[in-house]
Amino acid sequence: MRIILLEPNPIIAEALVSRCKSSKIDVDVLSSAEELEVVAGKDLTHYGGILVGSVEDPCELIEELHKDAGGTPIILLSDVKNPQLAIRAFSAGADDFVVKPFNAEELKARILARGRRTLGKASTAFKLGKLTIFYDGRDPEVAGQRIKLSHREHAIFTYLAKNVGRVVSKESVYSAVYGSMDCEPFDKVIDVYICKLRKKLSDATEGQQFIETVYCRGYKMDKPENTVVQRLGGGGRKALPKPEKKSSAA
Known part of the structure; x- marks a missing residue:
């Protein structure tokens, strides 16, 4: 599985990539919304999911990204439980809200499940x-x-x-x-x-x-x-x- 991680902080990005690699998840790291915009202008359907990290105004970014995601699951990562942020993220088009630190295998399972539902394939x-x-x-x-x-x-x-x-x-x-x-x-x-x-x-x-x-x-x-x-x-x-x-x- 290959995913996109939008994370401006290189230390956090490196830690998340290391965690994902342990579960055989390949990660393409992007450090800015501008980089993500360039990638979003291409075909995103070959990515298993898009993780949005510690960016400014993530919900606004998710709302724009949702238009180009082509059904690719969008997951907002957060440092703490924040019900209000989660509600805003879901309203903007996010498919899931995950609090760090996360279990990589659970994240992988969440992405696969969200992908099946997004594509209308919740059955196996x-x-x-x-x-x-x-x-x-x-x-x-x-x-x-x-x-x-x-x-x-x-x-x-x-x-x-x-x-x-x-x-x-x-x-x-x-x-x-x-x-x-x-x-x-x-x-x-x-x-x-x-x-x-x-x-x-x-x-x-x-x-x-x-x-x-x-x-x-x-x-x-x-x-x-x-x-x-x-x-x-x-x-x-x-x-x-x-x-x-x-x-x-x-």
Whole structure:
């Protein structure tokens, strides 16, 4: 998981980064609202969350950030319990309010939970055509049979699944999986994995296509034609085909 930390104080930032690393959370540290504004002008969806630290007027910043977050959870960090500040933060668009010092594993769990709710995926699984997609780290399944994915394939698949119905750029996919753009050409790397994913998903679902290439923009995972998306609760019912329209008699 990769997150953004907005923290002007370098000592506090270093301590928070160290705490997060212990739970395998990668942190991009920004020291000013201006830096965050530049990043917010790009794609924020490949970040698991945005932590807002000790900045001046955090609620005003959160209100502006909320417009560009694209569903990425925003969490305000505070040194003390402050109900009034928490209320203002939630009203401004924050998804959570966490008092320092925090447990990194708990923070990670909070971010994942908030992300699922923000994207309308509070359940741990849902159906997309013949495909069952999980949000607990498992590979996808078809009729109870696992589709074995490599580590990179799984990371890309999960990122696309979290953005079902939305176009995501190759850059954001690469950054979400690798954490940087150091390995060039990144577009060719992603293309290779997308091709592998398409083949595995198609082979397992009798030809259903889930990943669309959107020219000059990136990729989009969506339901195949003639199926409906169905969230899975305890019963785990399958997605049903859409009823075909009957043609009127001539």
